[in-house]
Amino acid sequence: MCQGEPLGLRAHSGDARLLARLHAPAPGPAGTGPYGFRGTGAVHSAFTHVVNLLTPDGLLIALASRDAGDAPRTLVVDVPDWTGTGLDAGHSVMFDTGRLILDAPGRPLHLTAEGARPWDPAGPSLAHLAPGALARAADALDAYNRAHGAPGGMLGAAPGAGLMESAVARALDAGRVRLLDALRAGDAVETVHGILALHGLGPGLTPAGDDFLAGLTLVAALPGSALAPLPPAVRTVLDGHRGRTTDLAAATLTEAAEGRARAELIDVLRQLADSPPPWDLNDPARRVLAFGHTSGSDTLSGLVAGLHLEEELRGSL
Numbered sequence: 001m002c003q004g005e006p007l008g009l010r011a012h013s014g015d016a017r018l019l020a021r022l023h024a025p026a027p028g029p030a031g032t033g034p035y036g037f038r039g040t041g042a043v044h045s046a047f048t049h050v051v052n053l054l055t056p057d058g059l060l061i062a063l064a065s066r067d068a069g070d071a072p073r074t075l076v077v078d079v080p081d082w083t084g085t086g087l088d089a090g091h092s093v094m095f096d097t098g099r100l101i102l103d104a105p106g107r108p109l110h111l112t113a114e115g116a117r118p119w120d121p122a123g124p125s126l127a128h129l130a131p132g133a134l135a136r137a138a139d140a141l142d143a144y145n146r147a148h149g150a151p152g153g154m155l156g157a158a159p160g161a162g163l164m165e166s167a168v169a170r171a172l173d174a175g176r177v178r179l180l181d182a183l184r185a186g187d188a189v190e191t192v193h194g195i196l197a198l199h200g201l202g203p204g205l206t207p208a209g210d211d212f213l214a215g216l217t218l219v220a221a222l223p224g225s226a227l228a229p230l231p232p233a234v235r236t237v238l239d240g241h242r243g244r245t246t247d248l249a250a251a252t253l254t255e256a257a258e259g260r261a262r263a264e265l266i267d268v269l270r271q272l273a274d275s276p277p278p279w280d281l282n283d284p285a286r287r288v289l290a291f292g293h294t295s296g297s298d299t300l301s302g303l304v305a306g307l308h309l310e311e312e313l314r315g316s317l
Helices: 016-023 133-148 163-185 188-198 207-221 232-242 245-254 263-274 282-289 295-314
Strands: 006-017 038-047 050-054 060-064 074-076 093-098 099-101 109-112 117-119
Touching: 006 016, 006 188, 016 074, 016 117, 050 117, 060 245, 133 282, 133 295, 163 188, 163 207, 163 295, 188 207, 188 232, 207 232, 207 263, 207 295, 232 245, 263 282, 263 295, 282 295
Parallel strands: 006 109, 006 117, 060 074
Antiparallel strands: 006 074, 038 050, 038 093, 050 060, 093 099, 099 109
16 A cells, blocks of 8 residues: 555546546446446556556556647646656556546555546548648648658658668558558458558557558548548457557557547647648647657658548549
8 A cells, every 4th residue: 555645636638538437427337328437447557748547447548747738538637747656557546436546656646637628639520621622731741741750660761770670661661552552442351451561560659550540540530531431440450459559559549540639630630620721730740740759750641641542532532
């Protein structure tokens, strides 16, 4: 058990769906609506700005520091970072109505979600945009990504890369071509093979292939998308190949298949949906590129591919 006085923490915003579950009654019969988390979960992993938790029913959620930004399954907590808390994988977390008790060494952390601002991670429809608009936006994002994104993933191997990194970069490119060709052809079986060619490919907490898939799938899951067959195919792969990628990548892809993503990506899409062209996409693109080492550029690559393919398929409808 922890010793010392508890430290009180407060979430100032959070995924509206997650907040609803945190405040909902105890689990009830299936089909009765959102139900709350009750009982003991655990710390899944802990980093400087994010602590990932497993709820009592095994859902991966996140506690982000105040400047980390809103995201699906995430509470943004009023702390500068998580260093010094001693939280580590395996530490227990008690879930109760609207609050969490984290069993940090030496001093328990009591986190309340009361009064937290609900945030909706759902992306907007782009179906109303005029012909050519999606291609122009994709070209602008691609140019910014290639100028400022980190090589080593979907942008190709870094200069002087070793044999392994170069081989992974070639495999990523081949997987991208295979998946996009399958989507153009409307080939459901080959689409699954294309997803599998990318799923779990690359190093890191979220492999480059999964980051690309997340950006592409997000576009496909938007209302009115011409790429609507992709999200269910992604869900099929996730269900049938558990353990092929990291827990964090699987959670990110699951949310993308529902059209849900981090605030920085939603900001890019909302600029396209709500503002007349020409758009200045450099600022939201810069914030996307801040994800991890290559995660931002890999995700942006998927978004670019999705916008180009969306434009292309709409032209053939």
